[in-house]
Amino acid sequence: EAxxxxxxxxxxxxxxxxxTLRCDPISxxxxxxxxxxxxxxxxxxxxxxxxxxxxxxxxxxxxxxxAERTGGTYSTxxxxxxxxxxxGVYFCASATTRMNIQYFGAGTRLSVL
Amino acid sequence: xENVEQHPSTLSVQEGDSAVIKCTYSDSASNYFxxxxxxxxxxxxxxxxxxxxxxxxxxxRIAVTLNKTAKHFxxxxxxxxPEDSAVYFCAASNGRDDKIIFGKGTxxxxxx
Numbered sequence: 001e002a003x004x005x006x007x008x009x010x011x012x013x014x015x016x017x018x019x020t021l022r023c024d025p026i027s028x029x030x031x032x033x034x035x036x037x038x039x040x041x042x043x044x045x046x047x048x049x050x051x052x053x054x055x056x057x058x059x060x061x062x063x064x065x066x067a068e069r070t071g072g073t074y075s076t077x078x079x080x081x082x083x084x085x086x087x088g089v090y091f092c093a094s095a096t097t098r099m100n101i102q103y104f105g106a107g108t109r110l111s112v113l
Numbered sequence: 114x115e116n117v118e119q120h121p122s123t124l125s126v127q128e129g130d131s132a133v134i135k136c137t138y139s140d141s142a143s144n145y146f147x148x149x150x151x152x153x154x155x156x157x158x159x160x161x162x163x164x165x166x167x168x169x170x171x172x173x174r175i176a177v178t179l180n181k182t183a184k185h186f187x188x189x190x191x192x193x194x195p196e197d198s199a200v201y202f203c204a205a206s207n208g209r210d211d212k213i214i215f216g217k218g219t220x221x222x223x224x225x
Contacts, residue, residue: 003156031211042117043157043202043215056212091157095211102213104149106156 002026004094004105012111018080021108025074025094031055032075033095033102034067038088046090049075061086082112115140119203119216127224132190134219136203139184143205146179146186147213152199160201161188190221198223 005024013019025032034046046065047057051072060067064083069075079086089109093102116139126132138146144165149157163170163177163186170177176189190197203216 033211033213035213035215040217042217043213045212045214048211059212101147101159101162102211103159104157106154 004092004103006090006092006105006108008108009106010109010111012113013082014113015084016081018078019082019110021077021079021090021110023075023077023092023094023105025092026103029094029096029103030072031095031097031100031102032069033093034075034077035091035093036088037091037107038085043091046077079110082110084112086110087112115143115205115207115212115214117203117205117214117216119219121219122217123220123222125222125224126193128193128195130193132188132193132197132221134188134201134203134221136186136188136205136216137184138186138205138214140205140207141181141184142207143214145206146177147204147206148177148188149202149204149215150199151202151218157202193223195223195225197221 007022032049035043037043045059048055049069052069066078089107091107092105095102119136147162150160151157174191179186200218202218204213
């Protein structure tokens with residue numbers, strides 16, 4: 001069974017540009033989560049989808065971040081325009097049902113210069 | 114909201130010795146405590162978890178203990194091996210929502 005996959009693994013962009021990160025959850029997992037780890041700090045929750053619906057987006061930093069999960073399969077996280085403080089590793093996780101084990105992807109390392 | 118503190122930030126132990134990582138949490142409603150291991154360049158992987166209805170759980174060389182009164186939980190690795198070198202994250206979840214609140218991580222070095 002394929003795990004959670006994220007693309008790209010690394011992205012380097014300049015301040016003010018736009019970047020879109022993609023996450024493919026484990027097949028059949030309705031629950032999809034985005035997290036972010038800024039250098040040296042904890043992994044922080046960004047938002048949670050149940051199928052195509054946003055269940056909780058309380059962790060989204062500001063309106064420069066837009067997450068979508070059209071069709072309830074893969075998800076994208078767009079940052080527009082990117083700022084220096086957006087640099088970090090963005091993780092995606094998925095789970096079969098709520099309150100179940102969350103399986104993580106390898107992350108996308110975003111570097112904003 | 115929930116806050117998870119993790120100590121130490123870095124830990125070096127001799128191969129074969131034991132390693133202990135300690136975490137505290139603030140929300141008494143938290144009832145699920147997973148531990149993730151992240152090797153360099155790889156994904157965080159769940160290694161063990163514990164729910165608030167038990168005080169201890171063991172899986173081979175790994176054990177986790179939970180003290181709900183003190184809001185402490187700990188990871189114990191015995192007979193450490195080189196492949197145990199990684200960053201370990203403790204975390205807590207309250208059962209009201211699916212957020213996992215993570216600690217800052219402990220970088221564990223196993224010395225030959």
